[in-house]
Structures are given as structure tokens and as C-alpha cells.
Amino acid sequence: MKIKILILNIALAGLLTMVLNACRKNQREVTDEEENKSFMAVFRHQGNTGKAGDPLASQVVNTNDMYLTWNGINGAAGYRLKMKVQSGSWDNPADILWDTIVGPDVLKITKEDLQYSTKHNFAIQTLSPLGEAYHSRWYGYGDGSHNDDRAEWETGERKGIPDVVSVGSVTETTMRVFFDLTVGSTDPTVLNPSFQYENGKFLIDEILVQPASVNRDLPSQTIKLTQEDKNRGFVDVSGLSPNSLYVVNGLNSKVPRYWDRLYNTSMVRMRGKIGDPVLISHVVDATNTWAQQNNACRIDTILNNFLFDNTLAEGTVFMLEAGKKYYIASSVVLAKGLTLKSNSPGVKAIVYMGLGYNAANNGSNANNFQLGRPAQAGEIGSITMGDVIFDNISFELPLAVNFFNQSLFPGKAINGNYFINQHSASMPFTCSRLEARNCNFQGMVRCWFRTQGSNRQVIENITVDNCLFHDAGMYDVNGRGYPFITGEAKSERTNIFNNVVIKNNSFVGISWDQLVRENANLAWASSVVWNVTIENNTFLNAFSVSNGRFLIQHQNPPANSKYTIKKNLFISVKAAGDSRDFFQSGMDFRTYRPGLSFDIADNYSTASKSANGAVTYFTSAEIFNNQAFSHTSRGAGFNGGALNVGGLEATKVVTGPTPIAPENLMVDPYPKGRKIGAAWDVNAHIYNVEGLKFKNTPEVLNHPIYTKGIGDPRWR
Structure with a gap:
């Protein structure tokens, strides 16, 4: 028995040796370059330290300078740093804007004079004294899906830029570059101090016309301005390429930093003949x-x-x-x-x-x-x-x-x-x-x-x-x-x-936040006026899944803005046993600047209950359960409807003298799925679109929704 066990153990040991040898043959040998590769340096920033507001971290300084700092690596021969703008590619040499090597004792550097209001990406590599094959991998090559390997900062905005340079008379191959050198306000809170002037005139000595990135291989033109050019106020540029995009700048070369030399920049596309x-x-x-x-x-x-x-x-x-x-x-x-x-x-x-x-x-x-x-x-x-x-x-x-x-x-x-x-x-x-x-x-x-x-x-x-x-x-x-x-x-x-015009459309079961929204409350420029027209649309169970889904949420419109909302049809409908609620909301205005006006009229909804009275679609006076168009403090009913062409009464969404149920108006307006309790069916947002056709019945043909042409005309 002992001999049999011994023989079995010897056999198992031999088998184990064969398996281990086979594993060794399949195991990839680590190369010398891999084994002795330098450790990777990384920039100090929140993504690596977990510290927000770290005063010693890499960061933008002086609006458009970039301060970079990183961890030192023992035995490093130095560090190589690269930079590009966000839209550039690390793989395209033309996109690399900075590529420099610093010594092993340098663990911080400031890259000065970067393009304003632009996201820049940075990368760093540890250099090995053993040679290129032993350099570390790059840190900073990551994209938006790999933020742990991404080093990106946005430079600040250059404020107080005067409108000096403009472009006109654009043809297929020529343009005229104008420059108005008259200084307006010299208040440093209005005019950036980097802009130099003498005797009430801005200093400018050069016009630079460069191809934009989309056609970067085209030649640039630099035009040195004479006193005669300055007195005339423009120069003509020729020899440009049709359909091409150019960047036009006026410069003052006396300013030491490049991005501060530039006045306002124009991007101009040349004309071209539209072919077949x-x-x-x-x-x-x-x-x-x-x-x-x-x-x-x-x-x-x-x-x-x-x-x-x-x-x-x-x-x-x-x-x-x-x-x-x-x-x-x-x-x-x-x-x-x-x-x-x-x-x-x-x-x-x-x-x-x-x-x-x-x-x-x-x-x-x-x-x-x-x-x-x-x-x-x-x-x-x-x-x-x-x-x-x-x-x-x-x-x-x-x-x-x-x-x-x-x-x-x-x-x-x-x-x-x-x-x-x-x-x-x-x-x-x-x-x-x-x-x-x-x-x-x-x-x-x-x-x-x-x-x-x-x-x-x-x-x-x-x-x-x-x-x-x-x-x-x-x-x-x-x-x-x-x-x-x-x-x-x-x-x-x-x-x-x-000038937004939304007309003759159908929004069926749509659950996006609102139809239109802009909540900013800025000191709008005098040129900014909003004009919104919403006309002859059908909204069926649209923007109503949860509360506060205002059709129009323009809380602080500019002065003289106008809203025209006419002949729209609003429908809330569900089958028996469907527990969904409808939260149709109208308007959300908070600021009524001078000149704001409304032209709201002839908006209709279907009935609040099913034809047999068994299903209730809405219980409010209008189909809107929250801040209807007629709302007197946040809608077009403000100040008793004084801002609306037809007054307060015209702002209301009506059903007509005899309300018509959705299922009597349309062939099949119901959603295909239901909400049962708190659970939504997978088809609760799906509709038989062709079923939205109007029925050919006396009730429909004689109803104001039909006779006045309310809603999307495709369903009639």
C-alpha cells in the first residue's frame, strides 16, 4: 500500500512540474525597459491630492498664466512637458503649442501668456538617464472619459476689450479691414489697461490675417500699417481663398505679451458660389x-x-x-x-x-x-x-x-x-x-x-x-x-x-423639462430682445410628468420682448386604470421690464373628464394646474392682463362652450402603456401616432377646435 502511495505521489509531482513548466513557457518575460521604467510624475491638483482649494496646487494665475507643479522622481534625468488647447490632439504635432524639457531639480514652472478664455491641456513625462526606452509614460493624455489621467485648466477672460477692428466688403478673395482708433472711456474698469493709446488714439501697427484651424495650411498675411493707412481707417486684403475661414487681428507690437497685443478678433468666412x-x-x-x-x-x-x-x-x-x-x-x-x-x-x-x-x-x-x-x-x-x-x-x-x-x-x-x-x-x-x-x-x-x-x-x-x-x-x-x-x-x-417660431408641430408624450427656458437675469445689452411665437401646436400629455414643467420659463426677459401664443391645443388623456397624474404648467415670469408684451388668444384644451365621466384628466379651472398663462403675478395675466393684446380673458386656455373629450376628438389618443400605482409600464410614453387623426363626426366638425383651426393642422 505504501509503495502504491509513493508511486502516486511521484506521478502527481511529475504532473505538477509539467504544469508549472508549461505556465513558465506561456508567461511573458518582463523586459528590461519595463522593469526599470521611470516612475510617472503627476501634476499637483485636486484630482491627485483630493484637496480642494489647495494654494500650492497647479492653477491659472494672473488670468492667463499657468502655474504647474509636480512630484519629484528619484533618479530622474529631467521632465518633459507639453501643452495643447482642449480641442487639439496629442497625436497631431501641429496642435502641440509648447514642448519643453526641464532639469531634475525643477518641480514647478509657470507657462506665461496663454490664450485667454481657453481650456488648455498639459502633459508631463519623467525622463530616465538610461535613455528614451526607460522614460515614464505620459501623465495628462486622458480625455473626458479618463479624468484621472487628465490635466486641464481654463484661462480667465480678458475683459475691457475695445471694438477697434472690423471686417466688411468680403468677396471670394478679398476683404476690407477697418480700424476705429478713437478711445472712448479710459476708466480701467471699462478699458483693459493692456491697451495703449496716445492723444486719444489707440496704438496699432499691424493687421494679421491668418487661416483658421479648419484650413490651417493656407498662407497668412501680415500688413504693416503706414500713417496713411491709419488716417484712412482701413486696408484692403487680397489673395485670399474662396470659402475659407480666416482669423483677423489688429496688433500693437509695443506690448510685450502676445495675447495682450491683440485688439478684438474677427473670424471671417470668404464668399463662394453655392453649387448644385x-x-x-x-x-x-x-x-x-x-x-x-x-x-x-x-x-x-x-x-x-x-x-x-x-x-x-x-x-x-x-x-x-x-x-x-x-x-x-x-x-x-x-x-x-x-x-x-x-x-x-x-x-x-x-x-x-x-x-x-x-x-x-x-x-x-x-x-x-x-x-x-x-x-x-x-x-x-x-x-x-x-x-x-x-x-x-x-x-x-x-x-x-x-x-x-x-x-x-x-x-x-x-x-x-x-x-x-x-x-x-x-x-x-x-x-x-x-x-x-x-x-x-x-x-x-x-x-x-x-x-x-x-x-x-x-x-x-x-x-x-x-x-x-x-x-x-x-x-x-x-x-x-x-x-x-x-x-x-x-x-x-x-x-x-x-426670433423663435414654433408652429404647426405636435409634442406627443414628451417629458422634457420645459418647452423654452432661460433663467439668467443679466443686464441685457440693448440689442438683446426676445420674440417667441408658439402657434398651432398640439401638446398631448406633453411636459406634464411632474410639477413645474413650465411651457415657457423666461423668468427675466429683456425689455421690449414679445410673446405670441395662439391657437394651440392642449390634451391630457389616459385610459381607465392608469394612475398617472398630469402636471401641466404654463408660464414662469419673475421680471417685467418696460415694453414686455403678450399676444395670447384662442388656445384650447380638450375636456377635463372622459366622455363617460369615469376618468378625470384635470381638476383645475384650466388644463394648467400651475401658473397658467393667465396667472396674475407670474404669467401674461400680470397687472390684470394689461400687457396682453386681448386682455386677461384672452390669456385663458378654454374648452369651448361644449367641452370635447380627447377620445371623442381623436381616433386613438391613449398612451399604449399605463402607470399602475407607482410603477410605469415600459410603453407608458408610446402612442399610436396615426391614431391622433380627428374623427369625422358632427361633434368634431362643429367644435371650435375644428372650425377655428386649433392645434397642429396635420390631424384634421
Whole structure:
């Protein structure tokens, strides 16, 4: 027996030896470079120390200088530091604005004279005395998804900049650069002390015309100003490239710091001849499984390349094949006016705002359009773009995950997507028109259009006409996200509500925060006036999942603003046994500046109860349970309705002499799912859109909702 056990132990030992030897063969040997690689230096900041407000941390100083400090590494031969602006790439040598090496005893440095109001990224590497192969890996290369390996700071704003330089007479190849050297106020609280002047005239000796980042390979022009030029007040610049974007600066070379030499900066796009519409042929990538499954053609690359293409003028029309499916696989930057439309007026093309799931398989791919863009190196001025128009397209995200339907997508996170989301670091911009007409929108969970950031934003016209919004929102249990059009003004010159027209649309089951919102209370520039028109829209169970979802939340509008709200139809409806409540809210105004006016009339709602009286939809006097249009302190009923064209009575949303129940007005207005107790059904936000057609009955045909043409005309 002992012999058998001994033999068994010997066999097991031999087997174990074979296994260990096999493991050693499969185990990768650590290289000398890896074993002796230098430790990584990291910048001292809150992300690494956990200390907020650390006075010894890396930080912006003197408004546009960057103080950097880092941990020392024993045996280091030195440290290499790099810098770029946020929008640049570490992989593109042209984007690296600073690349320097310091000795091993240097553990802090101040990089002076950086571009104002710009996010800068920094990276550091420990250098080894053993050579390049032994240098540490870089710290600071992380992106927004890897904040632990990210070192980013934003320089301060350069205030008190006088408007000295302007551009006019722009052609395809020439421009005229004007300069008004007259000094106004010299008060240091108004005029930045870096601007020099003599005898009431600003000092300027140079005009610099440089290509913007989107066409950076074009040549620059430097024009030394003569006294004759200064007396004349302008110089002409020629030899420029059609359709190209240029940065125009006036400089005073006597100022030692470069970014303080510059007066106000202008970004100018040259004119160009708009050619024939560009048809994006429906070609499906044979290597993309999701594209193949959906028979969808990718278009974001084409649209993003348009920004850099000097052969295509601003205003180019891109056509999609009617009835065909397209998709975007990355955000599309809108910084050059264009039109995207179906090539057949009667048939919509379909654009998916993403396809499939991400690499981690924990969320659906969802992308946005991005209005404006961050500054590249040297771009401190504003950008002006022409019309951005979407026409006759159905924008969809079929795999959008929201709070209600997330059980249908196990393991997938709720989407935080938009149709248009402005980058937080976008340059100041002016857009002549943002327009969506004859479009459908589905699957935008967070909101339709959001602005953000500290820089000025001006959109001269926003028009949303004959569009359908459904199966969107539900970002959380309260349905919140952002408003349909979200303002976030940080500048008194920001104005995205200059002329907003929302007409002939249907918002079906939408649960975004509000329809329009801007709560900033600034000393608005005299040029800032808001004009909002909301007319002939149908709101069915829209903006009403939880309380305080004001249709209009403009708490502090500028003087002389005007609101026209006419012939809209409001519907609250649910089936028997559905426990959802409706919290339809009207207006939220807090400041009534001189000249504010309203033109509100002929807004209707369906009945407060079901046709059989068994289901109550709302119990308030109007369909609004909170701050109706007629509210006398926070609505258009202020001062007894004196600010409204038709007085207080016209501000009220009425049902007509004989209220009509939603189910009597429409073929099938009910949501497909219900709320049972506190639990929402996965289809509680889904509707049979075609069921919203009006019934052809005497009750409907004789009701004021029909005879006066109330609501979205598509349902009549």
C-alpha cells in the first residue's frame, strides 16, 4: 500500500512540474525597459491630492498664466512637458503649442501668456538617464472619459476689450479691414489697461490675417500699417481663398505679451458660389455589421469634412435619398451653414442618431449635432455661420434607453443624448438661422437643443415648423432632462431667443423639462430682445410628468420682448386604470421690464373628464394646474392682463362652450402603456401616432377646435 502511495505521489509531482513548466513557457518575460521604467510624475491638483482649494496646487494665475507643479522622481534625468488647447490632439504635432524639457531639480514652472478664455491641456513625462526606452509614460493624455489621467485648466477672460477692428466688403478673395482708433472711456474698469493709446488714439501697427484651424495650411498675411493707412481707417486684403475661414487681428507690437497685443478678433468666412445640391448616395458599408443589419449609410464623415472643404461654399445643400436609411457614428459639427434634406418633398429620409451598442456593451451609441465649435490655437474671436436647415427628415434613435423602457435593455444605461448639444467650450458665435421643418424626432432622451458655456451665443432665427416629436424624454422618474430649447446665458449679449417660431408641430408624450427656458437675469445689452411665437401646436400629455414643467420659463426677459401664443391645443388623456397624474404648467415670469408684451388668444384644451365621466384628466379651472398663462403675478395675466393684446380673458386656455373629450376628438389618443400605482409600464410614453387623426363626426366638425383651426393642422 505504501509503495502504491509513493508511486502516486511521484506521478502527481511529475504532473505538477509539467504544469508549472508549461505556465513558465506561456508567461511573458518582463523586459528590461519595463522593469526599470521611470516612475510617472503627476501634476499637483485636486484630482491627485483630493484637496480642494489647495494654494500650492497647479492653477491659472494672473488670468492667463499657468502655474504647474509636480512630484519629484528619484533618479530622474529631467521632465518633459507639453501643452495643447482642449480641442487639439496629442497625436497631431501641429496642435502641440509648447514642448519643453526641464532639469531634475525643477518641480514647478509657470507657462506665461496663454490664450485667454481657453481650456488648455498639459502633459508631463519623467525622463530616465538610461535613455528614451526607460522614460515614464505620459501623465495628462486622458480625455473626458479618463479624468484621472487628465490635466486641464481654463484661462480667465480678458475683459475691457475695445471694438477697434472690423471686417466688411468680403468677396471670394478679398476683404476690407477697418480700424476705429478713437478711445472712448479710459476708466480701467471699462478699458483693459493692456491697451495703449496716445492723444486719444489707440496704438496699432499691424493687421494679421491668418487661416483658421479648419484650413490651417493656407498662407497668412501680415500688413504693416503706414500713417496713411491709419488716417484712412482701413486696408484692403487680397489673395485670399474662396470659402475659407480666416482669423483677423489688429496688433500693437509695443506690448510685450502676445495675447495682450491683440485688439478684438474677427473670424471671417470668404464668399463662394453655392453649387448644385450634393446627393449623398445610399451606400452601405459592407464591413459594418450594424450598418448592414439596418441597411444604413454613414453620413457624419461627409458632413464633418464639409467644414474643411474649401471647394464647397457655405449654404451647400446635401440631399439624402428619400425613404432610405442613413446614420451618424460621431457628433457632427455645425460651424458652416448647410441644408440637409430629403431629395423628395413627399418622402422622408431616415437618419439614425447612432447605431448599435458601444464597445463596453453598456449603452447604445447615441450622437448629436453640435452647433458651434471650440477654439483652436489662436482663435480667440467669434465665429459667424449662415443658415443651418433640416428639411423632411426623420431623425431617430430606435435603441434609445429611457427611465421607462430600460427593462427592455438589460445592462444598458439610460441615454443622455440630444439632437443638438453645444460644446461647453464653444467660441462666441452667431448663427443666422437654425431651422427644422417637416421633420420627425424620436429617441432624444435629454432634450432637443441645448446651449451651454460662458461665451456669447446669438441665433438670429430659430424656426421649428411642421415637425413631430414623440417617444422622447423620460430621462428619470420625473421625466426630466433639459428643455426643448435650453438657454444658459452667461453673457449679456447672448440671445438665442431673438426670433423663435414654433408652429404647426405636435409634442406627443414628451417629458422634457420645459418647452423654452432661460433663467439668467443679466443686464441685457440693448440689442438683446426676445420674440417667441408658439402657434398651432398640439401638446398631448406633453411636459406634464411632474410639477413645474413650465411651457415657457423666461423668468427675466429683456425689455421690449414679445410673446405670441395662439391657437394651440392642449390634451391630457389616459385610459381607465392608469394612475398617472398630469402636471401641466404654463408660464414662469419673475421680471417685467418696460415694453414686455403678450399676444395670447384662442388656445384650447380638450375636456377635463372622459366622455363617460369615469376618468378625470384635470381638476383645475384650466388644463394648467400651475401658473397658467393667465396667472396674475407670474404669467401674461400680470397687472390684470394689461400687457396682453386681448386682455386677461384672452390669456385663458378654454374648452369651448361644449367641452370635447380627447377620445371623442381623436381616433386613438391613449398612451399604449399605463402607470399602475407607482410603477410605469415600459410603453407608458408610446402612442399610436396615426391614431391622433380627428374623427369625422358632427361633434368634431362643429367644435371650435375644428372650425377655428386649433392645434397642429396635420390631424384634421
